[in-house]
Amino acid sequence: MIALVIDTSSAAVTAGVVEIVPALGGAAAVSVRGERVKVDARAHGELLAVFVKESLDEAGLGMRDLNAVIAGVGPGPFTGLRVGLVTAAAISDALGVPAYPVCSLDAIAAIAQPPDVVSAGELLVAADARRREVYWAVYRDGRRRLGPEVDKPAELRIEAMAAVTAMAGAGARMYAEVLGLPLIETAGSSLSDYPTVLGLAQVAAADVLGAGPAAPLTPLYLRRPDAVAATASKAVSQP
Amino acid sequence: MVLGIETSCDETGIGIVRGSELLADAIASSVAEHARFGGVVPEVASRAHLQAMIPTVHRACADAGVSLADIDAIAVTAGPGLAGALLVGVAAAKAYALALDKPLYGVNHLSAHVAVDLLENGPLEEACIALLVSGGHSSILQVPRVGGEEIVELGATLDDAAGEAFDKVARLLGLGFPGGPLIDRAAREGDPAAITFPRGLTGAHDPAFAFSFSGLKTAVARWVEARQRQGEPVSVNDVAASFQEAVVDVLTAKAVRAAREQGVDYLLLGGGVAANSRLRALAAERCEKAGLRLRVPRPGLCTDNGAMVAALGAQLVMHGASASRLDIGADSALPITDVLV
Numbered sequence: 001m002i003a004l005v006i007d008t009s010s011a012a013v014t015a016g017v018v019e020i021v022p023a024l025g026g027a028a029a030v031s032v033r034g035e036r037v038k039v040d041a042r043a044h045g046e047l048l049a050v051f052v053k054e055s056l057d058e059a060g061l062g063m064r065d066l067n068a069v070i071a072g073v074g075p076g077p078f079t080g081l082r083v084g085l086v087t088a089a090a091i092s093d094a095l096g097v098p099a100y101p102v103c104s105l106d107a108i109a110a111i112a113q114p115p116d117v118v119s120a121g122e123l124l125v126a127a128d129a130r131r132r133e134v135y136w137a138v139y140r141d142g143r144r145r146l147g148p149e150v151d152k153p154a155e156l157r158i159e160a161m162a163a164v165t166a167m168a169g170a171g172a173r174m175y176a177e178v179l180g181l182p183l184i185e186t187a188g189s190s191l192s193d194y195p196t197v198l199g200l201a202q203v204a205a206a207d208v209l210g211a212g213p214a215a216p217l218t219p220l221y222l223r224r225p226d227a228v229a230a231t232a233s234k235a236v237s238q239p
Numbered sequence: 240m241v242l243g244i245e246t247s248c249d250e251t252g253i254g255i256v257r258g259s260e261l262l263a264d265a266i267a268s269s270v271a272e273h274a275r276f277g278g279v280v281p282e283v284a285s286r287a288h289l290q291a292m293i294p295t296v297h298r299a300c301a302d303a304g305v306s307l308a309d310i311d312a313i314a315v316t317a318g319p320g321l322a323g324a325l326l327v328g329v330a331a332a333k334a335y336a337l338a339l340d341k342p343l344y345g346v347n348h349l350s351a352h353v354a355v356d357l358l359e360n361g362p363l364e365e366a367c368i369a370l371l372v373s374g375g376h377s378s379i380l381q382v383p384r385v386g387g388e389e390i391v392e393l394g395a396t397l398d399d400a401a402g403e404a405f406d407k408v409a410r411l412l413g414l415g416f417p418g419g420p421l422i423d424r425a426a427r428e429g430d431p432a433a434i435t436f437p438r439g440l441t442g443a444h445d446p447a448f449a450f451s452f453s454g455l456k457t458a459v460a461r462w463v464e465a466r467q468r469q470g471e472p473v474s475v476n477d478v479a480a481s482f483q484e485a486v487v488d489v490l491t492a493k494a495v496r497a498a499r500e501q502g503v504d505y506l507l508l509g510g511g512v513a514a515n516s517r518l519r520a521l522a523a524e525r526c527e528k529a530g531l532r533l534r535v536p537r538p539g540l541c542t543d544n545g546a547m548v549a550a551l552g553a554q555l556v557m558h559g560a561s562a563s564r565l566d567i568g569a570d571s572a573l574p575i576t577d578v579l580v
C-alpha cells in the first residue's frame with residue numbers, strides 16, 4: 001500500500017510517501033519512498049503542497065498511486081495544524097482514498113521508543129505549545145497511557161510523571177532543564193524532535209494494511225479559541 | 240468549469256461556475272457562533288472553515304450535478320481577509336488542484352466581489368466604476384473590464400469600513416450582530432430625516448472618493464447618549480434610518496461622481512453592504528438621474544460566497560491568465576491591484 005503522510009502540528013512542515021507491506025507476525029513494515037521536511041513555523045501554507053508534490057516525484061509516483069492518506073492531527077499550534085488537515089482531507093476526498101488520523105505525539109514516541117522495545121520506564125513526549133506550555137503525553141511500551149494534554153512544563157502532574165524515565169520531542173528539548181529527564185536522541189537528528197514521516201506511518205500502518213475504517217481528521221486543539229472579535233469593541237463614543 | 244473556494248471571513252463558500260453561468264453556490268456560515276462576541280472571532284472562523292470545507296465542496300458538486308473530476312480549474316481567495324481563515328481555503332484549493340491535476344488560481348477577494356456581477360447581469364464589455372462596500376472594505380474602483388486583471392482604486396475608507404459602522408451602530412442600539420441586515424430592517428420603520436447625522440469627507444477640500452465612517456459612528460453614539468442622559472426616549476428605528484441614510488448618501492454620491500468624472504456609463508455595486516435595500520434604492524435613483532446604468536447582483540451574491548471566486552477564476556481562465564504557483568501564500572493585506580496571485 002502506498003500512503004501519503006502529512007504533519008503540520010509543529011514548527012516542521014512534513015510530507016512524505018511511504019510503502020506499507022505486511023511483515024512477519026501480522027506486523028507491518030514501512031519504508032519511506034520520498035520525504036520533504038523543513039523547520040519553518042510560518043511556512044506551512046506555502047510549502048506543504050509543494051512538499052507533497054516533491055515527495056511523490058522523489059518516489060517516482062503520482063497522485064493516482066496513492067491508496068491512503070495519513071495525517072498528524074496534533075495537538076499543535078492551530079493555524080499550521082489546519083493547513084495539514086485540510087490538505088490531507090481534500091486529497092483524500094479528491095482521490096477517493098481513506099484518511100487515517102494519527103496523534104502527532106504518538107508519531108514521536110514511535111521513533112523514540114519503538115513499540116517492540118520493552119522499556120523499564122515510561123516515556124514523556126512533549127511538543128512546544130507556545131505560551132510557555134507543552135502538549136504532552138506519556139507512553140509505556142510504545143502505548144499512550146496518558147494525554148494528550150497541555151500544561152506548563154513545571155506543572156505536569158506528579159502522578160503522570162511518577163514512572164517516566166526519559167523524554168522526547170521539541171517541547172522536551174526546549175524545557176529540558178525544568179523537566180529534568182534524560183532526552184532521547186534518535187538517529188542523531190534533531191528532526192526526530194518532530195513527528196516524522198516514518199513515525200506517523202508506523203502508527204497508522206496496521207490500520208492502512210487492514211483497510212480499517214477511515215476516521216475523520218479531527219484536530220486535537222486542546223484549547224478553546226481566544227474569543228476576541230476581529231473588530232475593536234471599545235465603547236463607540238470613545239475617540 | 241471552475242470551482243471557487245472562499246474563506247476570507249466567516250463564510251465557507253464553494254461555488255461552481257461554467258463560463259459566466261452559475262451552477263452552484265454552497266455556503267456554510269459560522270456567523271451564529273460569532274454573534275455573542277459582537278464581531279467575527281478569527282480562531283472560531285478558522286475552525287469552522289476546516290470543519291465545513293469538505294462537506295461544502297460535496298454540497299456544491301451535488302447542487303451543480305457534477306463530480307470533482309469534471310472541474311477544469313480551482314480558484315481560491317488568496318486575500319485580503321483574516322490570515323488564518325484564508326490559509327484554510329488556500330491549502331484546500333492547492334490540495335484539490337494537486338490531486339485533480341488542475342490549474343490553481345489564487346485571486347483577490349475584492350476583485351471577486353466585482354466579477355460576481357457577470358453571473359447575474361451577463362457580460363460587460365465596457366469599463367465601469369465599482370462601489371465595493373462590506374464589513375472589511377469600502378472602495379471606489381475604476382474597472383476597465385469586469386473579471387480582468389487591471390483595477391485602479393480611486394478612493395477608500397480612511398478608517399472604518401461601511402459594514403463595520405453598521406455593526407458598531409447596531410451594537411450601540413442593542414440590535415445584535417451582524418448589524419447590516421438588522422439596521423436595514425429597523426430603518427424601514429424609521430424616519431431617515433429624523434436626525435441629521437454628519438456626512439464624512441464631503442467638504443469642498445476633502446478627497447473626492449475617500450470615505451470616513453468613524454466620525455459618523457461617534458456622532459450616533461453621542462446623540463443616543465445625550466438623549467439617554469436627559470431621560471428622553473430614543474427611537475431605535477429613527478436612529479437606524481438616519482444613520483443608514485447618512486452612509487448610503489455619501490456612498491452613492493461619491494460613486495456616481497466617480498462614474499461621471501471617469502466618463503463611464505456603468506456603476507456596479509458589490510460587497511455585503513450592497514445587499515442593503517436603501518443603498519440599492521438610492522443608487523438606482525441617483526444612477527437614473529445621472530444617466531448611468533446600475534449593475535448590482537442579488538443580495539445573496541453580494542455577501543461573501545464561493546461563486547464570486549469561481550466567477551473571477553473563470554474570467555481569468557477564459558482570458559488566458561497564467562495559473563498560480565503551488566507555493567503561493569495567503570495574504571491578509573493583499574492590495575486591490577493584485578487581482579491574481
Ligand SMILES: [Zn+2]
Binds near residue numbers: 348373510511542543
Ligand atoms: Zn467580502
